[in-house]
Amino acid sequence: MQKATAEKSDPIAAQLAPVGRETVQDRVYLELRRALIGGLFEPSQVLTIRGLADALMTSTMPVREALGRLITEKALEALPNRSVRVPPITLERMDDLLRARILIEGEAIALAATRMTPRQIATIESMLGEWDEMRALKHKKDVDREVTLNQAFHFEIYRACGSAVLIPMIESLWLQSGPCIRVAIYAFSDAGEIDTAHYHRTIVKAIAAQDAKEARDALVADISRPFTFLRNKLEAEAKKGQSA
Amino acid sequence: MQKATAEKSDPIAAQLAPVGRETVQDRVYLELRRALIGGLFEPSQVLTIRGLADALMTSTMPVREALGRLITEKALEALPNRSVRVPPITLERMDDLLRARILIEGEAIALAATRMTPRQIATIESMLGEWDEMRALKHKKDVDREVTLNQAFHFEIYRACGSAVLIPMIESLWLQSGPCIRVAIYAFSDAGEIDTAHYHRTIVKAIAAQDAKEARDALVADISRPFTFLRNKLEAEAKKGQSA
């Protein structure tokens, strides 16, 4: 029989890309990740294995393993009852997450600023264009699109930092702060958002100039904004609840 | 029936500690973690589900879920063949790991330096004593004890940093660098080790003085040492292999 591995001398195989055999578990895991980062689940929401299995049209087996993985990266939380929920938002946790993100994503973008190729810089520049385009026809508040584009922009930069260790950590941080961010973005929309892409333009400019410090500062401002916004919102609600 | 939760008014229940119901999966996970951090597995070693299940005297189910968790935190690596191995050591990966550890553990110890209570400081001081004691009767190179004590010392500090986000990341980093460190410690023993506890004493002194910068510097020196040692070793081997 033919060997399954692509033969370098085979002119046909050379043109074929490996098809990949992702497992059901991987699909479930990625789907849950997407939902979490996009903030499709509410904080404190309880998730059940069978419920997710039904919704995803599969058996319980891939779901339970995907949940276990998400729990270890703190994207979900295992209660003592052995049920699993998306972690609730607290002020302490938000500050903690923001500090970690500033530390790690700041380091990643500083590394990327000295390493990004002109081609990569052109890619993120074109993303700025997409952003403007989306703002131009703001007929509806397309929060999903906003979240996706924002994620693509940031990770295009982080991937260029060249650290196989930092990137998974950043992914974990986004997973953990996803539910918070979603709430913040909705709050932005209600509050009449200021220019969301302003910091992104500054970031691109700094990276193009290979100015690591400027890039880091702009990034810190960018990721701090939703957190401080949400923090003010939560504090206001807490004060209102206290007086009531 | 009696409520399962401890009643505050019940004089008997007040003296009883909750028994805890850890699952088999958790035990397997913790055992594999311990082995990984301690460097009991060799880099590039392939692990099989059934093999581990037999060794751990359990079925495949808890093992496969534990392996999946370890893969997501990059403590293990999933090959395209769908087999899983402990990641091999490369120079790039070591540099990457060291940089991340300096960044994150440095931040954690700087935080801890301003927050540790006198009681906590007394705890790590007593650990220094254990260390000296172990060095005094160095009849055999007790690498396991050394690794365990080193881990206990560092995490006693990290736990005091008060960040529920940073600590799991540090655990993941230790998991990933465990196999490297083990190799380095053996190399130390062969090379006639210099005072391993020297930096630890500096760390304790800095923390007692609430000097965050000094503590961070000493920690960086402490965790850099095995990496640079191993790096020199690998480079020497590579050169030897190249000339041969």
Add this chain to the structure above:
DNA sequence: TCAATGCAAGTGTGATCACAAATCAAATAA
């Protein structure tokens, strides 16, 4: 009326089985 009790449905965990893919070794052909 309200708290305690008991039953039923729901849920997570672990074991076992079926299946497909990979791996390894012996046997065969060049």
Add this chain to the structure above:
DNA sequence: TTATTTGATTTGTGATCACACTTGCATTGA
């Protein structure tokens, strides 16, 4: 002898089942 093939074994994946625990609700008792 060397390269290829073929078959048996091993291995990961997904499904299903059994069991224990939790949860929610209706019933019963004071």
